[in-house]
Structure formats: C-alpha cells, structure tokens
Amino acid sequence: MQLSTLSLFPFSVPKFLHIKASREGESRCYFTLNQGFNRSNKLSRYIVIRSQLAGTGILDATNSLSEIKPSPKFRGVCFYGMTVMAGVLPFGILIVAHPLALIFDPYKTKFYNLIPKLWATASIAPFFDIELEGLENLPPQNAPAVYVSNHQSIIDFYPLLTLGRSFKFIGKNTVFLYPGIGWAMYILGMIPVKRMDIRSHLEAVRRCMDLVRNGASVFFFPEGTRSKDGKLGDFKKGAFTVAAKTGVPVIPMTLIGTGEIMPAGMEHVVNSGSVKLIIHKPIKGNDPEILRQLARNTILDTLSIEAQKKKRLS
Numbered sequence: 001m002q003l004s005t006l007s008l009f010p011f012s013v014p015k016f017l018h019i020k021a022s023r024e025g026e027s028r029c030y031f032t033l034n035q036g037f038n039r040s041n042k043l044s045r046y047i048v049i050r051s052q053l054a055g056t057g058i059l060d061a062t063n064s065l066s067e068i069k070p071s072p073k074f075r076g077v078c079f080y081g082m083t084v085m086a087g088v089l090p091f092g093i094l095i096v097a098h099p100l101a102l103i104f105d106p107y108k109t110k111f112y113n114l115i116p117k118l119w120a121t122a123s124i125a126p127f128f129d130i131e132l133e134g135l136e137n138l139p140p141q142n143a144p145a146v147y148v149s150n151h152q153s154i155i156d157f158y159p160l161l162t163l164g165r166s167f168k169f170i171g172k173n174t175v176f177l178y179p180g181i182g183w184a185m186y187i188l189g190m191i192p193v194k195r196m197d198i199r200s201h202l203e204a205v206r207r208c209m210d211l212v213r214n215g216a217s218v219f220f221f222p223e224g225t226r227s228k229d230g231k232l233g234d235f236k237k238g239a240f241t242v243a244a245k246t247g248v249p250v251i252p253m254t255l256i257g258t259g260e261i262m263p264a265g266m267e268h269v270v271n272s273g274s275v276k277l278i279i280h281k282p283i284k285g286n287d288p289e290i291l292r293q294l295a296r297n298t299i300l301d302t303l304s305i306e307a308q309k310k311k312r313l314s
C-alpha cells in the first residue's frame with residue numbers, strides 16, 4: 001500500500017520534512033529527509049498514541065489522523081507571525097542601506113533585489129508551494145520592463161517578489177501607511193496612486209516613465225483592485241501607456257491560486273493550496289490600447305485553460 005503524507009503542522013511542511021504514515025496494520029512513522037532517508041524518532045511515538053486514541057491503531061485510525069488539519073484561521077495567524085518575524089532583519093538592512101542606495105543607485109535598479117526575495121520566500125514557504133512557468137520569458141535582470149498581472153489577493157505580491165526582480169509596484173496610497181511593509185515600499189521607491197484622482201494617476205504614469213527611462217522596471221495590477229469572484233476585471237490603461245511611450249516591453253503574468261488561499265475580504269485566513277505563476281512572452285508596441293488588449297487576452301485565456309485543467313483533475 002502507498003505511503004500517505006500526514007499534515008500535523010499548521011502549514012504545508014517543506015518536502016524534505018514530510019511525515020509519512022505507515023503501511024497497512026503498522027503504526028510506525030518516519031520523518032523523511034530528502035525523500036530517501038527514513039528514521040524513527042520521538043514523533044513516531046506521538047503519532048502512534050494519537051492514532052490509538054482516535055481509534056484502534058489500525059488502518060482507519062491512520063486515515064483519520066491524516067485528516068487532522070489546522071484551521072485556516074490558525075494558519076492565518078501563523079502566516080502573519082512568520083511574515084513579521086521574517087521581515088525584521090530585512091527591514092533593518094533596508095533602513096541602514098537606504099542612504100547608500102540614494103547616493104549610488106537612486107533608481108534602485110540593483111540594490112534590494114535579494115532582500116524582498118528572501119523575505120517573501122521565507123514568509124510563504126511553510127504555507128504553500130509556488131510553481132513557476134515561463135521563466136525563460138523574463139527579460140535580463142536589469143532590463144527595464146512593465147510587468148502586469150491579474151490581482152486576486154493581498155498575498156499576490158509574495159510569489160512575484162520571489163522572482164528576485166527589483167520592480168517597483170504601483171500601490172494604493174493607503175498601503176504605504178501600513179507599518180513595516182508600507183514603509184519598506186516607500187524606501188524601495190514604489191509608487192503610490194490615489195483612487196479616483198486623475199492627477200495622482202497622471203503623476204504615477206510620469207514617475208513610472210522616469211523610472212523606466214533610467215533602467216528600472218515597474219509592476220502594475222492593471223485591474224486596480226482585487227477580483228472578488230476570481231473573474232478577470234477590466235484593465236486600466238496606465239501600465240500600457242508607460243510601455244508604449246518608453247518603448248519597453250510589457251511582460252504579462254498570470255497568477256493562479258492566491259485567491260483561493262487568501263480570498264479578498266478574508267484576510268484572516270490562509271487556506272491550503274498552491275500557487276502557479278506563469279510568465280508570458282514579452283509584448284512590444286507603441287499603441288497602449290493594443291498592448292492592453294493583448295495583455296488582458298493572454299491572461300484571460302490562461303486563466304480559462306488553467307481552470308479547465310483543474311476541473312479535469314478534480
């Protein structure tokens with residue numbers, strides 16, 4: 001009989017640390033290190049005791065144990081705790097390095113690639129896996145570009161930061177007031193936009209063009225808000241105006257799964273699941289409207305293909 005993975009932790013445990021249940025009729029359990037090295041340890045006794053309490057130590061009991069899953073709310077608390085803890089050191093480094101970055105790299109194209117990547121990776125690794133597709137479509141590290149993706153959840157930026165690109169996010173102005181993360185966004189030279197304020201939008205587009213012309217990359221969620229039902233919203237024009245006027249490529253990306261892990265309006269939960277980030281081929285052109293349609297259609301088609309794949313598997 002096949003071994004099955006138990007979920008005793010509040011989050012998905014890295015693969016090298018999976019706990020595997022025993023064969024039929026046996027109550028022995030293992031920590032599997034790198035899926036090859038099995039050894040008994042104290043935890044096995046713990047599992048046996050739980051399984052006997054749950055039933056009789058037979059197969060059914062093992063199965064019921066595998067159903068013990070921490071609640072999404074508990075995982076949510078762990079997630080926020082983890083991201084705050086993981087952020088303390090990077091935030092300190094940002095503050096110390098900031099004066100140097102202002103002098104030597106005012107457009108922050110080289111500094112800070114690694115810090116957000118490490119922080120994002122540490123924050124999400126215990127909770128969900130990320131599958132990356134189309135990495136070959138990413139332009140070279142410091143080639144300016146306009147990146148866009150669909151937006152379903154406030155955790156969207158974590159998988160994006162794991163790419164280690166120093167793109168500047170365009171964010172809602174209120175996000176910049178959040179302790180820690182908002183301040184880091186300010187230090188990293190990200191761009192605030194005020195909703196329903198045309199002057200603020202024009203100023204953001206102007207700042208983006210300035211950044212791109214100086215070698216930086218910018219990141220837009222062109223829907224401007226999170227999708228509440230998983231459907232792709234309309235795309236605003238700003239991102240595509242920046243690309244068309246500066247001649248840099250648009251890199252569309254499709255994010256799948258974040259909306260199920262932390263849906264809009266349910267920021268206190270972290271459901272189990274996994275995330276897929278697909279990087280599409282760059283699009284170039286000097287007509288913002290065409291760029292907008294091409295990028296949206298690419299993401300829309302991909303979301304539909306992925307939804308069909310998921311349906312077939314379930």
Ligand SMILES: CCCCCCCCCCCCCCCC(=O)OC[C@@H](O)COP(=O)(O)O
Pocket residue numbers: 087088090091115116119153154157169170171172175180181184185221224225226227264
């Ligand atoms: C602590 C050290 C860490 C250093 C790295 C920090 C990098 C943080 C990057 C954060 C990027 C956040 C981008 C926010 C974009 C944004 O503002 O999207 C709007 C939506 O969400 C909310 O809109 P809505 O759905 O209408 O509420």
